[in-house]
Amino acid sequence: MKDLKLKVCGMKHSENILAVAALIPDYLGFIFYEGSPRNFSGEIPEIDTAIKKTGVFVDAEIEFILDKVKKYNFNAIQLHGKESAEYCKELRSALGQNNSAEIIKVFSVKESFDFEELIPYEGVVNFFLFDTKGKNKGGNGIAFNWELLKDYPSSTPFFLSGGIGLDEVLKIEKLYAYLEKKNKSKLLFGIDVNSKFEIEAGLKDANALKNFKDNLGLDIQV
């Protein structure tokens, strides 16, 4: 059994948050971006403390993020815009020494990606997240070219994202197996899912997520 973390992103409705939280995913994401149909407002019901509540922001003012971190007690902050490494440093320092929130920096990828872009962020953020570049800032429901990750040059662990659904379990397994051969499987830290598990934007299918979670990381022969 592999230790692949699961992040479910784009939660919106209290009852649905509780249904998905009952599966104990490792991360639950709440989007603060008005241009998204998954834009979150309101309250997050009490959920198991093992789940890292994650605020997702797109080029937001640092004050706005701090306000949400304080209000919702976020354990992780996902930066889904064009935030610079300097911005990430400022955010870390603004959070203060007593706040250990993880910072996840997103990069949008399609057919090619210049991994040199990651260099300024090394040691500044906790994780990278690779998502698909599309017409929306996130939640495009399409996969990018994962072959690119076979040459992943960084030592910062990453989340794999973009159009991941039940059909991608085997493909994930194959990427993991490839990285394992290169002693790099620990770098594939987690899988981020969203629109492929939705009944409508922001409303997740808990049964389908359970199925995915049960299959993720099983030692399937590839």
Ligand SMILES: O=C(O)c1ccccc1NCC(=O)[C@H](O)[C@H](O)COP(=O)(O)O
């Ligand atoms: O999902 C959104 O609407 C969204 C909007 C703006 C910024 C980020 C957004 N989603 C963040 C995520 O982490 C998604 O899980 C990621 O984009 C993958 O989505 P999908 O391709 O639907 O699996």
